[in-house]
Amino acid sequence: MAKPIEIYRLLLKRFGFLNWWPGETSFEVLVGAILTQQTSWKNVEKAIASLKKEQCLSLECLASINIKSLEKLIRPSGYYKQKARRLKDICSSIKDEYGSIDKLFSLDAQALRKKLLSYKGIGNETADSIVLYAANKPIFVIDAYTKRIMRRINKMPIDISYDSLQEYFEKNVKRDLELYKDMHAQFVELGKSYCKTIPLCDNCPANNICAYYESARSAKQARHA
Ligand code: SF4
Numbered sequence: 001m002a003k004p005i006e007i008y009r010l011l012l013k014r015f016g017f018l019n020w021w022p023g024e025t026s027f028e029v030l031v032g033a034i035l036t037q038q039t040s041w042k043n044v045e046k047a048i049a050s051l052k053k054e055q056c057l058s059l060e061c062l063a064s065i066n067i068k069s070l071e072k073l074i075r076p077s078g079y080y081k082q083k084a085r086r087l088k089d090i091c092s093s094i095k096d097e098y099g100s101i102d103k104l105f106s107l108d109a110q111a112l113r114k115k116l117l118s119y120k121g122i123g124n125e126t127a128d129s130i131v132l133y134a135a136n137k138p139i140f141v142i143d144a145y146t147k148r149i150m151r152r153i154n155k156m157p158i159d160i161s162y163d164s165l166q167e168y169f170e171k172n173v174k175r176d177l178e179l180y181k182d183m184h185a186q187f188v189e190l191g192k193s194y195c196k197t198i199p200l201c202d203n204c205p206a207n208n209i210c211a212y213y214e215s216a217r218s219a220k221q222a223r224h225a
Pocket of ligand 1: 149152153194195196199200201202205206207210211212213
């Protein structure tokens, strides 16, 4: 079974340091993490650009803006009615309870995660992305790419839960902010570039430690024997 750090080293060698997540401020990262649900990052960038243009990329503005105006501004991000409602409600709750994003982010990682999960529209992956990339606290983010890659490389169970896989990474990878950030980014890059639904194994940087690739290669050899 390949250790996560071994996989990471192979990916880092191929992709280089990825320097995630784009965003000029912690608040921008939080907004991006909410808007990126079920859409591409390109669409999120357009929505964020509109919010910036209208000088509304702030907790105060998003908590008080008229909902129709917000829908219009974030329309490029898709599901804009639902996202506008959620974004406004989340910002209002943060403003009422904490007064500022810095105060919210002063909670420790687990308390912050729990608080974020209490907001409608924030699930595990979004909460952990905010804790890691916006609040700069080391927590391991799991996403669909990471699940698929670990299922293939290390034969992890198909139905492994978010929490179990997160616990696996956190037990096996030194708790380090920059390492956790870049490791998640590398897994996403591998999932997008090679470990797709139909994997492109022959040029994959992790193929020499991948159980799926090894099985496929052995089966091919057996067929040609
Ligand atoms: S070798 Fe294939 S299955 Fe294994 S990680 Fe790479 S692309 Fe995915």
